Amino acid sequence: MNTRIAFLGLGTMGLPMARRLLAAGYPLTGWNRSPERAAALAARVASTPAEAARDAEIVVTMLADPAAVLSVVAELDLRPGSTLIEMSTIGPEALREVAALLPRGVTLIDAPVMGSADKAAAGELTLLVGGPAEPVLPVLEVFGKVVRTGLTGTGAALKLVLINATVTGVAAIAEALTLAEAFGLPAELVREALAGSALGGLVARAFATGAHYPIRLAAKDSRLAAEAAELPLASLVAQRLAECPAAEEDLGQIVRQLRAR
Template sequence: MTIKVAFLGLGSMGAPMAARLLAAGHPLTVWNRTAAKAEPLAARGAAVAATPADAVRGADAVITMLADPAAVTAVARSAGPQLRPGAHWIEMSTIGPDAVRDLAGLLPEGVTLVDAPVTGSVDKATAGELGILAGGPADGVAELLGHLGTVTRCGPLGSAAALKLVLNAALIGGVAVAAEALALADTLGVPAATAENALLGSALGGAAQRAFARDSSFHASLAAKDIALATATAPLPVLAAVLGHLRAHPDLASQDLARTADRIRADR
């Protein structure tokens, strides 16, 4: 069964995710603040809307993949009044559980909200191999989400957004620790290759691998946003220090997180 989808947000993750749904045969309308980013999808048959409200009109499912809570709120205030009863809003950004609950209050009666943030980078989005954390009543959209990756049910609304924040905090914090461990190795005269290989084989291996990545696209500004959400929720002194590192290098805001790790190491 085809589902009419409105996809709002065509950044590095949103564009390949929208392309997966279009390839699966779902009628697709897209919107992005920078309209030029919609052109490749338009060339493949997607309709392009001028506003979020235009995009969601008549949609069975709305997917948001946006930068932060403020962007999600702005889009919901614009688009919400155009939603029909029975529609599903699938929030796939990383915005935390409080923002998900705020979003629920902006949607009309009869619209079902699912929080479904993802794990994985652009390569996984392109291949349809994302990890999808689903909170709330996801039965009606499970098949649609299956085109994007593997769905893991997390519990009630907001539970997936909470778990995603936990996972990103652990990842980003681990990358910073790996970078500082390499800075220590440099200071102690441990050869770089030896230290890097040892870290990859250690309990910190996953974080070290991410710190060394050169083909990913998780902007440092988004990492800082995620850590800011986490540290606003609970007293997390280690992550507060990581946030300080991220904010200390605004010139790297639009570059991958691994570049911040490089800078942390270089600034020893």
């Protein structure tokens, strides 16, 4: 537990994840672009990403989008022998740009997560881990279940596949309820029928409580997926989500928001 860790990004997901590392006994320095979020971490807080990472053996980035990750990594002066664990949802193309910024001798692991803030706090995330992660597995396992995906970049790719299917699926639940309403069917009857079908998992996510995956991030993730391949549904969903007025609400709220339009 003597491994020094810098955790960059103390937002909705990053803060509970950093707290789990502290609870596990790791010496940790945090940084966040908004200082008021960093103040909630009962640990040393740096004023810049470079300061946080200066003496770290492992640096974790958990940031909003590719631009934020690239901006932060560009500020770092990582030592040979250190490891950067990139846990944001940025896709494999942006991860390659991150790799190009790293000095020789720095190991890059991609480990984006499936699960929302409630799972992060409980240590029940699923980590999609690409790259030579064996030396840092004890750190990763603090967050939840580790799924090894292959070479560096495969975790970032699989995350986009899974999250795009989830976001598109929750949007489909919203449309199913809109259609049911047009037919005059009781909402509870339709919800129970959907829950008992092959769509049960998506229904559970659409009506989950305690989860917080902001609609603005869901829109960003759908956009990243649509930019990687020809995905008409992802493109349409990304556009619809970007137009939702309550961008900070959880993804499940699109059931209400899309039905209201």
